[in-house]
Amino acid sequence: MTQTSADSARNTFRGGATAPYEDPSLPVAERVEDLLGRMTLEEKAGLLFQTIAVMGEDGKLIEDAAKSPMGTPTVRDMVEARRMNHFNLMGGADPTQIAAWHNKVQEIALGTRLGIPVTISTDPRHHFTDNPGTAMLAGGFSQFPETCGLAAIGDEKLVRDFADIMRREYLAVGIRVALHPQIDLATEPRWARINATFGENAELTGRMVAAYIEGAQGGKLGPDSVATMTKHFPGGGPQKDGTDPHFADGREQVYPGDNFAYHLEPFKKALAAGTSQMMPYYGMPVGTDLEEVAFGFNKGVITGLLREELGFDGIVCTDWGLISDAEIFGTAYPARAWGVEHLTEPERVQKVIEAGCDQFGGEACPDLVIALVRDGKVSEERIDVSVRRLLREKFVLGLFENPFVDVEAADAIVGTPESLELGLAAQARSVTLLKNGTDAPVLPLAQGTKVYVEGVDAELAVAYGTVVAAPEDADVAILRTRTPWDPANGPFEAFFHSGSLAFGEAELARILELCGKVPTVVDIYLERPAVIPEIAEASAALVANYGAADGPLLDVLFGRRTPEGRLPFQLPRSMADVEAQRSDVPSDGTDAVYEFGHGLSY
Known part of the structure; x- marks a missing residue:
């Protein structure tokens, strides 16, 4: 009108x-x-x-x-x-x-x-x-x-x-x-x-x-x-x-x-x-x-x-x-x-x-x-x-x-090519590199590296590496996961992910088993701080995201873009530590796996 x-x-x-x-x-x-x-x-x-x-x-x-x-x-x-x-x-x-x-x-x-x-x-x-x-x-x-x-x-x-x-x-x-x-x-x-x-x-x-x-x-x-x-x-x-x-x-x-x-x-x-x-x-x-x-x-x-x-x-x-x-x-x-x-x-x-x-x-x-x-x-x-x-x-x-x-x-x-690209670039920039190998850097991966992927679109991943069907055939595994939460009691509550930040025994065992088979890059969507001491220890490399599509993440893992993220909050070592923290005090954990502001780069 x-x-x-x-x-x-x-x-x-x-x-x-x-x-x-x-x-x-x-x-x-x-x-x-x-x-x-x-x-x-x-x-x-x-x-x-x-x-x-x-x-x-x-x-x-x-x-x-x-x-x-x-x-x-x-x-x-x-x-x-x-x-x-x-x-x-x-x-x-x-x-x-x-x-x-x-x-x-x-x-x-x-x-x-x-x-x-x-x-x-x-x-x-x-x-x-x-x-x-x-x-x-x-x-x-x-x-x-x-x-x-x-x-x-x-x-x-x-x-x-x-x-x-x-x-x-x-x-x-x-x-x-x-x-x-x-x-x-x-x-x-x-x-x-x-x-x-x-x-x-x-x-x-x-x-x-x-x-x-x-x-x-x-x-x-x-x-x-x-x-x-x-x-x-x-x-x-x-x-x-x-x-x-x-x-x-x-x-x-x-x-x-x-x-x-x-x-x-x-x-x-x-x-x-x-x-x-x-x-x-x-x-x-x-x-x-x-x-x-x-x-x-x-x-x-x-x-x-x-x-x-x-x-x-x-x-x-x-x-x-x-x-x-x-x-x-x-x-x-x-x-x-x-x-x-x-x-x-x-x-x-x-x-x-x-x-x-x-x-x-x-x-x-x-x-x-x-x-x-x-x-x-x-x-x-x-x-x-x-x-x-x-x-x-x-x-x-x-x-x-x-x-x-x-x-x-x-x-x-709405959604111009320029603004869409800025959003994708921001997703990649926000990726936070928490760990990159023990003796030598694992990331960035070389183009064509044989990779086994979980939680990643395999059809997209073939543009970066050689995707294989089994961990045993890979040089590196890439696993995407997210902060755990407890099941909710109702349909509306289900949208509010709350409760324990620690992985359940079965899921943790599955992740650690993969890390034991092949050097594994673990990516965690941190919608809340996750309790990940075992994953931090067992993974070959560890990254965090706060909402990133597969493309921007793979761009970072394969060196096409550089991770710039720094943790906006502390990552606690245990749920006992979380429960002991004062709810109104930042970085109140006594033995964090990673502190506020931690982040590596290439």
Whole structure:
């Protein structure tokens, strides 16, 4: 749809009149106040909610809620009946299909009384992870290593370039808010979400996040920016026993090293870089001076620390699903109302608002806010404070002037040869060489070396070496594996790899048997720190990756590219050592196999 037809859509519903808030020549503050003064309580309440929107097949709108795979209301219902206009796009598709879907959603929004354009957000889409609760497969977007891999490289320019590519590709399909970066510190080795962090070190993470925000937002938030929702304030890493607060048994965050302040350091760098939004985590602090309620309900954290002490006046959006119970993949899950489970849904909403948050993630119940205001429990003036912040960002991003994207241009912008190549090069650069022979280097391998491969595409490997069918016939074996995890109890939990970091007896014996038959290069995908003392000893060479396809890895093993990675976290020697570590302290192991920052090269 063109801008002319966008104006026409507005005018159709308002008799051709142009309101001051639509005048781009006016200061943003004036436009915000003009639009705010025209809004009903129902329209204000709708603005405070952002939940999942699912795209139909081939970019179509889903018009029947019964056909939504996530069980959410239709976008039309949320926009027209609930007055909502912020949505987190779930799932992937061809870029042109996402762009076309986005424009259809904007058409619905422009047909409402005030024509407030929709803001689309997304979890990360430019990596390898496919956890529908935290990230999406790259699909047609450029694919880089996980953020741990960017930290392993440690190159701020690369991170800035990565975020700039992400920005351009998001803009092409209509995504204006990144529900990332995730800058929790990976001080608890067992935590399931380490792969999406920049590792355990606050100084490194701070440098990375500043570059990330600059690449996504530019020097100043504007029409060419993607707003960053930095998470999870005030740091979600120190989870008790490494469990995750998506689930009730992981609700507690603990600070046995009295190291709460260390986890704040990256967020200070994000604030200095101008992040537009913040997301508090589900966890509830235990054993501190703070109220023992989840951070999204925690006034001492949101208002006291973030707003007043650190001076943040941007948007604070809760993590998803704090208010209402939900069904995920056919299983019932309680609201993540940790510490306030006894409160009713309206009472939870009131506590979030009083804490200082502006928006409810993963919820579609504006009626609860409306009732609280009409019952005198929350003032409309307090609602206006949050509405101003949300409207201000829509104006600054230029959504009122340019609500639509060019569908035909999306394919040419998303996944260009240059950006795809940069992603592949970053995957290779992030590979971390932990060990390279005992007496003499094993790597790089010579072209044509006879290799036996496991976990590697043999058809791809023939372009590098002579692939043989049995270890006994090989000069070298190449084995790809990954950090172990314990089986999960439910379908959603299965996406969160947690539990033991040590290989089971049978799998460890199998790996060591191969190492005993032939010199073996072992590659481990470190989505969490793995316990690998025996593998480190028995392997001929040992490398780690943080999301790398076979091609970039083989490029490194055969010397076509150089490994540059350095460990973004310590690799512990035993699970006993892991269990003895303080969850909030980095590099707290007493006898690590490899320390933070370790990495060899050619």
